[in-house]
Amino acid sequence: QVRLVESGGGSVQSGGSLRLSCAASLYASRYFMGWFRQAPGKEREGVAAINSAGSTNYADSVKGRFTISQDNAKNTVYLQMNSLGPEDTAMYYCAAKGGYYSTPPLDRYKYNYWGQGTQVTVSS
Numbered sequence: 001q002v003r004l005v006e007s008g009g010g011s012v013q014s015g016g017s018l019r020l021s022c023a024a025s026l027y028a029s030r031y032f033m034g035w036f037r038q039a040p041g042k043e044r045e046g047v048a049a050i051n052s053a054g055s056t057n058y059a060d061s062v063k064g065r066f067t068i069s070q071d072n073a074k075n076t077v078y079l080q081m082n083s084l085g086p087e088d089t090a091m092y093y094c095a096a097k098g099g100y101y102s103t104p105p106l107d108r109y110k111y112n113y114w115g116q117g118t119q120v121t122v123s124s
Contacts, residue, residue: 002113009118011085016122020079022094022115027054027075032097032104034111035068035079037090037120044093046106048079057104061087084122087121091117100111 006021024033034049048068049057056068067080075096095111105111 002096004113005116006092006115006118009092009120011121011123013055014042014085014122014124016084017080017082018084018120019120020081020092020094020120022077022079024077024094024096025074026096026098026113030098030100032099032101032110033070034088034095034104034106035077036093036095036108037088038093039090042090044108046108047092049104049106050077050078051101051104052103053100055102055104057106059106081120084120086122086124088120089122090120092120093117 001026005023030052032051035045035047038044050068065083070077094115096113097111
């Protein structure tokens with residue numbers, strides 16, 4: 001059973017930074033992992049994704065502000081979020097699946113393992 005545990009959420013002021021972590025018990029040579037977010041009343045949207053080769057993919061709304069990375073030794077994926085604004089307020093979820101896409105997807109339906117989420121709140 002794959003388990004994903006997110007941490008690092010919190011409350012920050014506009015312009016601030018946060019780093020989210022996702023500890024994964026996914027032991028596969030080929031995989032992809034993503035960060036998604038869901039604000040109240042909105043659909044869950046893909047924010048950033050990374051595959052086992054280290055290729056990344058970002059939503060246009062976060063390009064240049066967010067960075068996804070991974071530490072294979074720790075089985076952990078990170079999301080560094082800079083220049084945060086109120087529009088980034090949401091519950092953030094980590095997701096994963098075994099397999100490979102050269103460009104890791106931001107489509108939530110391509111993932112089958114999900115964490116419990118961590119709240120990010122940005123005040124203006």
